[in-house]
Amino acid sequence: MTRDFTLDAYARLLRAAQDAGYRLVSxxxxxxxxxxxxxxxxxxxxxxxRPGRSLAKARLEADLGxxxxxxxxxxxxxxxxxxxxxxxxxGHEIGYHYEDLTLARGDMEQAANLFAEHLARFRTVxxxxxxxxxxxxxxxxxxxxxxxxxxxxxxxxxxxxxxDLNFDRIFYLTxxxxxxxxxxxxxxxxxxxKFEHSFHTTAEIVAALEQGTMPDHVMINTHPERWLDHLGAxxxxxxxxxxxxxxxxxxxxxxxxxxxAPTAGVGA
Ligand SMILES: [Zn+2]
Numbered sequence: 229m230t231r232d233f234t235l236d237a238y239a240r241l242l243r244a245a246q247d248a249g250y251r252l253v254s255x256x257x258x259x260x261x262x263x264x265x266x267x268x269x270x271x272x273x274x275x276x277x278r279p280g281r282s283l284a285k286a287r288l289e290a291d292l293g294x295x296x297x298x299x300x301x302x303x304x305x306x307x308x309x310x311x312x313x314x315x316x317x318x319g320h321e322i323g324y325h326y327e328d329l330t331l332a333r334g335d336m337e338q339a340a341n342l343f344a345e346h347l348a349r350f351r352t353v354x355x356x357x358x359x360x361x362x363x364x365x366x367x368x369x370x371x372x373x374x375x376x377x378x379x380x381x382x383x384x385x386x387x388x389x390x391x392d393l394n395f396d397r398i399f400y401l402t403x404x405x406x407x408x409x410x411x412x413x414x415x416x417x418x419x420x421x422k423f424e425h426s427f428h429t430t431a432e433i434v435a436a437l438e439q440g441t442m443p444d445h446v447m448i449n450t451h452p453e454r455w456l457d458h459l460g461a462x463x464x465x466x467x468x469x470x471x472x473x474x475x476x477x478x479x480x481x482x483x484x485x486x487x488x489a490p491t492a493g494v495g496a
Contacts, residue, residue, distance in 0.1 A: 232406075232429050232430050232431070233403065233406050233430065233454055233455050233456075234283060234455060234456060235285065235288055235455060235456075237430040237431075238285065238288065238291065238430070238450070238455060239288055240430070240431075240435055241336045241430055241432070241433055241437075241448075242271075242288075242289065242292050242294055242496050243292065243433040244433075244437040244438055245269045245437055245446075246293075246294075246377045247437070247438075248267065248437045248438070248442070248475070249266070249267045249439075250267040250269040250410075250446070251265055251267065251268050251297060252269050252271055252289070252292075252293075252294035252296075253267055253268060253269070253270055253271070253295050254270070254271070254295045254296055254297040254320065254321035255270055255272055255297040255323065255358050255360075255387065255389060255447075256297065256321050256357055256358050256386055256387070257295060257321070258270045258447075259358070259386055259387045259392065262377065263398075263445070264437070265442060266444060266447070267445070268445050269295060269446045269448060270297075270445075270446070270447040270448070271289065271295070271296035271297065271468070272297050272299065272360070272389070272448065273285065273296060273297065273298045273299065273449070273451070273452050274299050274325055274360070274362070274448055274449060274450075274451050275298055275299060275300045275301065275306050275451075275452060276301065276305075276306060276325075276362070276451055276453060277305040277306055277453050277463070278439055278452075278453035279306055279307075279308040279311040279312075280308075280311065281453045281455065281456070282298055282311065282315065282452040283301045283315060284316055284452070285450075285452045285455060286298065286314075286315040286320055287318060289318070289320070290318040290319055290320070294418075295319055295320060295321070296320050296321070297320065297321040297322075297323050297358060298312075298315050298320055298321070298322055298323065299322075299323040299324065299325035299351070299358075299359075299360045299362075300312060300323070300324065300325055300328070301323065301327060301362055302324075302326075302331075302346045302349070303327075303348075306325070309353050312353050312354060312448060313354075314385045314422070316353075318352050321358065322334060322350070322353070322354040322356060322376065323356055323357075323358040323359055323360055324346065324347055324350050324356050324358075324359045324360075325359075325360055325361070325362045326343060326346070326359050326360070326361060326362060326371055326374075327345040327361070327362040327367075327371050328339075328340075328342040328346065328374060329363065329370070329371045329373055329374045330362075330364060330367045330369045330371055333369075334368075334369050336373075336374065339374050340374065340377065340378045343374060343378065343383075344383065347359075347383055352432075354475075356385075357384065357385060357386040358385065358386055358387050358388065359380060359385050359388050359390075360389050360390070361387060361388070361416075363416030363417045364416075365416060369496065370416060370487050372388075372390060372391070375388070375391065378403065385417045389447070390419070391446070392413065392470050395419040395420060395421040395423075396421055396423075396447060397421045398443075398446065398447050398456070399421070399423045399425060399434070399442070399443035399445065399446045400419050400421060400443040400446075400447050400449070401427065401446065401447070401448045401449065402417055402418075402448075402449040402450075403449070403450045403451060403454060403455075404417055405465050406454055407428055407429070408426075408427040408428060408429070408430070408432070408433060409414075409426050409427060409428050417449070423443060425441075425442070425443065450486070464482075
């Protein structure tokens with residue numbers, strides 16, 4: 229078996245996209261202007277933990293002339309100002325991977341205050357203009373619910389992927405469960421879409437790019453802590469991931485899964 233979800237595999241994916249004429253851009257760049265381009269690949273990374281691994285990925289992208297968005301959480305296992313600055317210095321965007329409703333244990337008012345406070349803290353490091361929910365599958369709260377009460381545009385936020393993208397226009401791929409077709413495993417990180425493309429391995433995505441069968445607009449979401457090159461660490465991580473998948477499957481079957489209802493947004 230060829231090892232997948234390594235930095236080498238990721239580099240092959242990016243090069244195949246560039247060869248096929250895709251522009252590799254951040255989320256903010258896509259929302260502002262790149263959604264008008266013929267072929268665009270939005271690179272989004274959710275830094276759930278182990279931020280050092282995001283820096284390795286950010287360097288690789290910068291070497292290839294690609295631009296990405298790294299969404300950091302406010303919790304200590306993600307939030308690292310030195311790494312955020314280093315990633316920004318490579319030309320990437322930093323966004324806020326919010327989970328304020330979970331942190332406030334469902335208290336909307338407290339969550340709204342925490343959101344403002346945390347955003348202000350991020351902005352001492354980087355002028356954050358995009359946010360994205362942290363969809364912790366084991367939390368009983370959907371962090372997006374906060375924005376039924378709070379208008380993030382009033383906080384000078386340009387966009388939030390789950391609210392502002394039209395997933396019939398931009399094809400969404402995520403590495404949930406260390407595979408590209410694991411949306412049935414992820415409890416919250418899935419979107420309603422008309423696309424019927426399905427990929428399991430990174431090599432299958434590369435092949436589709438080479439054959440010209442990939443949709444023209446694509447957002448790829450990765451969790452950099454899952455992408456390793458060191459065999460020992462990679463294997464250990466995989467075992468943990470498989471154990472988590474078993475737990476998540478249980479939740480989906482019990483009907484706790486929620487699907488984002490994308491609104492008509494960019495590129496609609
Ligand atoms: Zn997350």
